[in-house]
Amino acid sequence: MELKGLGFVPLLLAFWCAAWLATSYIVTVVLGHAASPLMHISDVGNFFPENILLRIGFIGTSIGTLVLTFLIYKYMVMHTEEFRGHQVLIQRILLAIVWASCFATAVMHVLSPEEYPRIHFVSMVISITCEALYYLGQSIQMYKLPGANKVIHHSRCTCCGLAFACAIFYFGYKTLQELFYDDEDWDEIREITTIIIEWVMLLLILINIVTYYSTMQRLMLTVSRNSCKSLLE
Template structure:
């Protein structure tokens, strides 16, 4: 079996994230387990939305593993545009990306209510490594022949903004834990800022996932009962990457 164009993978991952987050958020608010403006992790503190929370994040982690592998294959299929050490660089990036996915699983399993330190630490690592991975890949993709500059600029900008928000989020949390932010008013502002940053970062991540649609469309996969092969599509089948 041969499938031409793997752009649907990016769309399915984005759809999966929106679908389960919407369901978890709605259940959490309806059951009065959190206020409408809540941390994403608050959807994982109570039953039944915590089931959706765990399944959703684990599904997201698994799908992200697959998408990162496709990124790796895409770059390696265009290796002539890069230096001799690109294979090693891509393996390092793949390890960083998959480490991010592993920490997403840990973050989902250990709720912020029962395991606050484990949950927060794994979330910092997951989104920090994920931001580094995506930014590095977005910069490398500028070198791919036929890359659309507008999409490349958009993708890189979203990565930089997401990384900036992650650093800001960590700063807001550290200020609370170290008591640099004292007083009710300061705590309220810090909590509100952290929540807005968290949701904004998620939106940027989804934008970044969708930005790979055109790149993935230039790939095809051939599946047999023994193996599968990922290759470039013929030039007459795709207008560019």
């Protein structure tokens, strides 16, 4: 069996992530489980049944991310015969970074933030920062490929750069405010700022995932009884 063009993988991943998150958000607001429509992504899953939707959504997203990033790894390694040595090492490091992000995401949603607040926060830092770092590093590597579509790669690099900057600012700002300010006005400003940054960061990552459509369309998967091979068209 042959699958010609795997562009559906990033599209399906982006659609899945947007669909379950929108559904969870709507259920949370409709059932009155949110004090305000403006809330953190993690606040979407504080109550039943949206907490189940949130866990299923993140598990599916993690699996989809593992599949997509492995296909990107295969694409990068197979793209040119000159892709050897330190370039392969860079790809393996990037793959390890994003898989660490997926593992941290799983830990974050297995352990309750109420019972394990520090572990939950550290897992969230690793999850978001590693994912943003991976896509930024991968976009830079793809930009170097011969014959690369510069418009797509410029868009990808811009989205990834902004997402990574948001991740750094998000955790830095939140940590500094907790350390140096104990004021209700500052708490409100901090919450609103971090919520906006969090949702913007997610949107940028989703846009970046969609940009891999044209890249994955060039990848073909051949499946037989004894093997599974990926080839460039």
